[in-house]
Amino acid sequence: MKPAISTMQTAALVQSAITPTMVLAVPSIMISIAKQDAWISGVIALVAGMAMALGTAFICKANKGQLFVSWMESSFGKPVGIAIGLLLGIYYFNSFCIIVRSFTNFVSDIVLDQTPLYMLAGIMVAVTAFTVMQGIEALARSAFVVLILILVVVPLSVFVLYTDIDFKRLLPLFDESAARMMIASLPPVALLSEVSVLLLLTPYMKKPAAGLQAGLVGTVLGALQLLLVLLLGLTIFGQQLVPMMSYTFVNIMAIVEVGEFLERIEVFTVSVWFLTMYIKMSVFLFASVHCLVHSLRLRSERHMVFGLSVLAIVTSLTEWPRNMGGGFIFAVVNIPLLFIGNIVLPLLIALGLLITRGKRNKGGSQSS
Amino acid sequence: MRIRIKSFLSVVVLLFAALVTTGCWNRIELNEIAITSATGIDWDGENWIVSYQVVIPAAISSVTGGSGGTGPKSPIIVYSTKGKTIRDAIMHSFSESPRKLFFAHNRVVVIGEKAMRKGVNELIDVYFRNSGSRETVSVLATPGTSRRVLEQFMQLQAISGAGMKEIILSEMKNTSILPNVPVYQLAMEITGDAKSAVVPEIFVSGSEDTSSLDSFSSTSIPSKLKLGRLAILKNDQMIGWMSRKESLGAAYLRDSVQQSFVVVPCEDQEGKKGFDTVQILKSKTKIIPKLQGGQLSFKADVDVTGTLMESNCAQDLFKPGVIQSLEKEGEVQIIAMMQEAWKKGQELQVDLFGAAEKTHRKYPKQWKEWSNSWDEVFAKSPLEAKVKFRMARMGLSNKSFQYLLDKKEK
Secondary structure, three states, X not given: OOOOEOHHHHHHHHHHHHHHHHXXXXXXXXXXXXXXXXXXHHHHHHHHHHHHHHHHHHHHHOOOOOOHHHHHHHHHOHHHHHHHHHHHHHHHHHHHHHHHHHHHHXXXXXXXXXXOHHHHHHHHHHHHHHHHHOOHHHHHHHHHHHHHHHHHHHHHHHHHHHHHOOHHHHOOOOOOOHHHHHHHHXXXXXXXXXXXXXXXXXXXXXXXXXXXXXXXXXXXXXXXXXXXXXXXXXXXHOOOOHHHXXXXXXXXXXOOEEOOOEEOOHHHHHHHHHHHHHHHHHHHHHHHHHHHHHHOOOOOHHHHHHHHHHHHHHHHHHOOOXXXXXXXXXXXXXXXXXXXXXXXXXXXXXXXXXXXXXXXXXXXXXXX | OHHHHHHXXXXXXXXXXXXXXXXXXXXXXXXXXXXXXXXXXXXXXXXXXXXXXXXXXXXXXXXXXXXXXXXXXXXXXXXXXXXXXXXXXXXXXXXXXXXXXXXXXXXXXXXXXXXXXHOOHHHHHHHHHOOOOOOOOXXXXXXXXXXXXXXXXXXXXXXXXXXXXHHHHHHHHHOXXXXXXXXXXXXXXXXXXXXXXXXXXEEEEOOOOOOOHXXXXXXXXXXXXXXXXXXXXXXXXXXXXXOHHHHHHHHHHOOOXXXXXXXXXXXXXXXXXXEEEEEEXXXXXXXXXXXXXXXXXXXXXEEEEEEEEEEOOOOEOOOOOHHHHHXXXXXXXHHHHHHHHHHHHHHHOOOOOOHHHHHHHHOHHHHHHHHHHHHHHHHOOOEEEEEXXXXXEOOOOOEOHHHHHHHHHO
């Protein structure tokens, strides 16, 4: 029986696929480019993200309930379908390796600086592999629980930071040129394009027609969290200081001091964020396994999960010899890869679907 | 058989996981760390000298009256290390301390004047780069060496590092003369539009040191740790001091007054002079930049609410005009303080009052031109101060005691 996930669970999965990396290193990069107008870049990214969610949902509408690779095969023929499946599988595997390494760097920088990276990456990938083996339904339920946790933690965090916030630090508005604001919006737009994972998730939805709703909710939730971190960073620290912070949201939570009894609460925030990070890794490993298993006509998903996990540990540790500048590399240098996997490829699929629409309709009417 | 093998393998995997996922590499054992309550930074001309006030948990109970076999022992120990960089100096601590320094509970960082004049950028870098140290640590400046400050004991507080933090918080809350400046705020001010910052002073008041517990055998101690003036920083280097009066004026201009007090002169009907003390309960300052004919000027609008705490003038506070004249005098006092602080800032060519940020926000186009020579622009910009002083309460008596005495004599 094909598993079925609800619309909100799908939205939670999309949100988890976007947010963890986006709030990690992107805010300081955006603020270093667009200064106090970085939040406007965040709004631009939100609008672009919604447009991408809309586009992805429209492509998904053409799918009549088939799994992604089967859908591609039935639309474009076997060789092309398999090629698209393999391409996406490799893309998601590559992204998974990058995510594993960026999260490993983060844990190593913030908490476990003396623990060897192979141990951190190994444990992370092992937990992710275990989650993926439980299937998409279990993953979706976990993502939804994590989303609820975020919805509790975020307002609490803003509340305890309330006295440090000074909105005047956002002024003057539009001090930076429109070009700089657009450039600053590129990293978040690239990460918001992860909404394309909907292409793989829609067939598992109870109501595939609600794919648009799930994509929009997930994208908006992700973009709003980025906006919140940007606004908190700017209104608390100002535009000059944030660019020197590798992990802005950790620095923001680190300054909370309520009397002498509530201090160092960044540990709790980071703990909740860790959960989102595991969901993100699981979504990407799932996507990679899904595409490769169906493209290569493999019977066992478990063996593929195991194989890809081992390969991911080795790749993520050996590809980048040092932590230095990790956040920058993953947020900026990774942009072309994100655009190719999440925008160019779906656009080509959309184009292909448009071209072959007539042929399919003809085939459909002939068969009926 | 197959199920048994599977179960056995699962147990082995679980045991292995339990073994390797305990965070062994980053474990922190309490008996292996030296908890620092205060850190001192000095510069000897060639090297950084970092001093540590380390807490001795076992000795705290003997000082605070707990059971102790051989009488009170010092709850803190102070030692210093030297290095080319701050972290280099800290690394040298491993050569002389049996425990690893643990900075997560550090409350204050005291910087000697020489180090302040050299620059604090290295210190800020250390705080933002390392996750162990906290950016909420309060920064204090001292005219001598920071080590001497760290060595002093304090009344009522066994760990003087924590005591120093409490003093500055109390001062900020009750008098607002000196601000509490955490490391992140210092970094924000230095990188701000005006590129200037302030740091409160702490010094040893008294001739002898209170660095021995023997000092506590009498009812008074030879010296105390006391807050004093305000150190002024341009970029990351200290360039001078501000008096306490100027510092309070600066606090009004920086809109950082929480509660404070003002002593205003008063005069009764017969011309006899005295003083009223007014506690400031609330204060709100708006600094508005104005550009007229190419000349930049600033207007400070201060809204102050106070309560009468003490009066030694023969006044009937119900009489029309008495409260108004008191309010008027309060306004004059606060305006004088603000003008004095502004003047001092202009003398030192340092904008401590957030005028640069306000100008940048109001005149973003002109700011691009002014930002390169802001110190000169600021030094030529006059301040027009306006205070609206409102006496909200008169305390529990509506006439001064002196008024009753004078009435009786008549």
